[in-house]
Amino acid sequence: MKRVEHIGIAVSDLEAAEALYTRLLQVAPYKHEEVAGEQVNTAFFRVDDTKIELLQSTDPEGVIARFIAKRGAGIHHIAFEVKDIVSEMERLRNEGFHLLSEAPKIGADNKLVCFVHPKDTQGVLIELCQERDSLI
């Protein structure tokens, strides 16, 4: 794993959360993107060499909506950048971690992503991500 690529934060009102993080970080979001496959709208802020990813559900039954219903808004996942997501997935499977997809999925910001079940990681949802342009 190379570094923390982003921290995902589940929010119920993206516009209000964006305004708040803009005030907090003193920087505007550099990007908005809908990821239909994950049923989310996102806004991204740069913080040094990492990012904050705000996530609002586009579906009342989506994972972000369910997370907020159960736990309230807040930190949803930590994403680690990896060099080769397929081999990292294989390594983690061999280590006994339960991955939430068989293969990498399309994420936001030009990434391939996959998730490790929070039950295997002390209650923290972990995302792996790899830049799509850097595919090996």
Ligand SMILES: CC[C@@H](C(=O)O)C(=O)SCCNC(=O)CCNC(=O)[C@H](O)C(C)(C)COP(=O)(O)OP(=O)(O)OC[C@H]1O[C@@H](n2cnc3c(N)ncnc32)[C@H](O)[C@@H]1OP(=O)(O)O
């Ligand atoms: C924008 C695209 C991409 C990117 O490029 O960065 C993203 O970040 S997408 C982010 C949204 N997508 C995902 O999170 C996909 C992976 N997540 C899942 O598949 C599910 O959320 C889950 C982790 C498998 C949980 O789903 P499910 O089992 O259906 O939900 P429950 O609500 O029943 O929860 C079961 C259990 O797990 C706890 N939980 C749920 N989410 C989290 C979380 N983020 N962190 C920690 N724990 C979590 C939940 O509280 C339940 O616990 P118990 O109540 O104790 O059973």
Ligand SMILES: [Co+2]
């Ligand atoms: Co993410």
